[in-house]
Amino acid sequence: MFTIFIDKKNYTVKKSENLLHTCLSIGINLPxxxxxxxxxSIGACRQCAVKIYSNKKDPLGRITMACMTPIQNNMIISINEKEVKNFRKNNIEYLMIHHPHDCPVCAEGGNCHLQDMTVMAKHHNRKYNFSKKTYNNQYLGHFISHEMNRCISCYRCVRYYKDYCDGKDFGVYGSGQRMYFGRLESGELDNEHSGNLIEICPTGVFTDKLHKKHYNRKWDMQYSPNICQHCSIGCNILSGERYGYIRRIENRYNYNINQYFICDLGRFGYGYSNLKNRIKNPYIIKNKKKICLSSQKACNIAATIIKSSNKIIGIGSSRASLESNYALLKLVGKKNFSNGMLDSEYKSILLFIKLLENSGLKSISLKEIEECDSILIIGEDITQTSSRMALSIRQAIKMKLTKEAIKNDIPHWHSQGIKNFSEDLKNFLFFIGSTKTKLDDVTTYSYIGSIQNQINILNLIYDFIAKKDLTSYKFNKKTQEKVFLICNSLIKSKKPLIISGSRSSNSTILKIAFNISQSLYLLNSNTKIAFLPYASNSIGVSLFGGMTLNQAVNTIINKKINTLIIMENNLYHWMTKNTIDLIFKKVKTILVLDHQKTTTLKQANLVFPSSNSFESSGTVVNYEGRAQRFFKTYSAKFLNKKNKAKESWKWIYKIYNKINKNTIHDISLDKITKLYSSFSSYFTPLEQMLPTANTKIFEQKVPRSPNRASGRTALRSHINIHEPQQPEDTDSMFSFSMEGSNRFYEYSSYIPFVWSPGWNSPQAWNKFQKEIGGDLKNGSPGILLFKEKIKKTIFFSINKKKYSTKKNFFTIVPYYTLFGTDEISQYSPEIHHKICSIYALINAEDAKEKNLESGSIIIFQCLDQTFHMSIKLSKTLSSKNIALPLGRIGFPYTLLGKTIVNFQEVII
Incomplete structure (x- = not known):
């Protein structure tokens, strides 16, 4: 630690950071x-100028840029000296010479770092009276608007897109005063994290195009801390609402998970919440006619049906909250509860939990991934299925360069110095799977092969690490050398990481992946593991136990089931149409709770409209086993009294109370958390999860809207000129208002919106952190559920002989896409253009054998279902594999690993 003097005050600071980072961390505003x-740091804008004095007797000092100045012990600095203040004021005037006077119509107005810094530097009057430079804007896709005339050439965008994300289709062109930031030509940005340009840009060059279609100023929206529901990573987000519609998603800083960035699916995939044809009232189907019901009557009918049923099954969901799944379990009983997951995923999760609790291995956070120096990915196309993790992996690959540069006295914050140090220093990344991925550009070695060959390769890696006999393996010399490279790099690594998941196509592959992790852990206790399930709450719902979906289906087929309750789960997403149609025919009454008009919901006799994650509060558990809470952004009923949608757990408890004739009809988030906390020791820590609904700051709730919120009285004036009382949130510490304590960040990690005096843009996260880029002042939200119980060595048995014979038929393997693979994103019309057309991918040599070419139409059967589609050819896909878009409508996950029959071309 060093002591420095800033404007005659002394501070004790870290010696490893630059002066700008240090000033912001100790709470000093510096533009x-x-x-x-x-x-x-890059030193491009010259805005963070300060004056440094050589000693106490130095009367003049020298102006330098704080972001490029390392901390030195006893250095003397002035921020408020007159000359340096004028320098900053004049510099920002120079930067804005060609900036348009369009703040009133700019989508960043009120959320703009440029506005904040202009006010901070006290620039308010321009002396430039000549023509301004103008540029032609580009089309960058459906999500991002481009307004190049607002650019101040800070280089943030290109450094983020090219240097951080490794994007290939964006750059900076020109020289001198004619710099252009964009693509070579107009077109959709290809990178999965391009949406972060909206928050990276300190001006209004890149803005949210979806938000602009229904624009509202930041201070006129209502926000809440939320969790992205599109995959198992559990990125923290801020959801903003106006007039009952979600209008904007922003990144919510979490040191352990997403930090400053989220993927495009998480940012733009919210359209399913705004559909106008969503179910808003309970209804029953009688004589093929839909009859709308009041809430009370619907609950009475449901209670009567359930009480008269001899046998009932309730199917939960991996996209529903812990609260909703527990409520369903409580209603139908543990023996009648299904977790709604396929056999393969549930068994995989149980193996993973067993490994964590008994082996000493720990699941890794995204922040920790960036420190790993050797990574092996097995069977997961992470860029498409868990995109934010792929971004962390890219940073891990670059970490070797950063560490070597630091050894050569280049500070870790000197981005350009590190970039110029070397281009060849990279950490190791290996991939073993069925199809190539978008991480291939940074992969040391990728092995693409059949399931059988993947198993053989993985067995060889395991036996090599465990120092077992290798003479039985027969690979060509080149492949063997590459496998030994994988083994040696993992063994010599300081922080090795193994990544696999539910999509690895085969349970044996997963077991070997776990065995490799355990073997490495015995050599190196820094070994970590990451297991990626299908959905946002797959880990959470598995902790309730119960039947798998396969077991529930078999029970319905073989036994007489009167009533089937399906909660927030489209069964057609997991199993074939023929199978689900069959069980629906065998059940007398089908009761469905959901917020989307799914194929399953259309088969229901009785329907309850549930609320989605933006309209409800609850808890989900991410891939690490980290329980995280999300809070409703708005009250749907307040804006539309005819809207009866509510959380699934509230509907179910209303029905439960009707059946049991309970006099207590109200159930709150705190009450249900207490109930399921006693259900399992896994959930015991959640009872202490703060904040509760009774949490107040200075006797006030926390506002969901900034204190400049305007127009509240006009929201419902077209209905009634009298403003109704704002709804009360009995489930959280937040109020549906701008009224409340704005000092929430000092006492809670659940931050509803980003604002601090003088800081209106997302850069205000600086004010909520212990140090810049560090943890939040109250720590990042979330509780890890899995604790080590008994430390012992666990290896899963593998039958090697079972997979020794060559298969001469086509096996289904998956290909995934960021947009369209997960269920709820398919209901968002704004991203339909990003969802690629359906096709099958087959090996080019296999196609040649069957006289097929790219674009040929094929037909085949699998699990008694017929499939028609065009094909594309691949030189990398292993022979006798056929890749299908599993997760898309009509392609359930149960097809994974199955073989196809009657494969032939359709002649048109």
């Missing part, structure tokens, strides 16, 4: 543009 906590 900047080009610097970013993650991207580091």
């Amino acid at each position: 900047y543009f080009c610097w970013h906590p993650t991207l580091g």
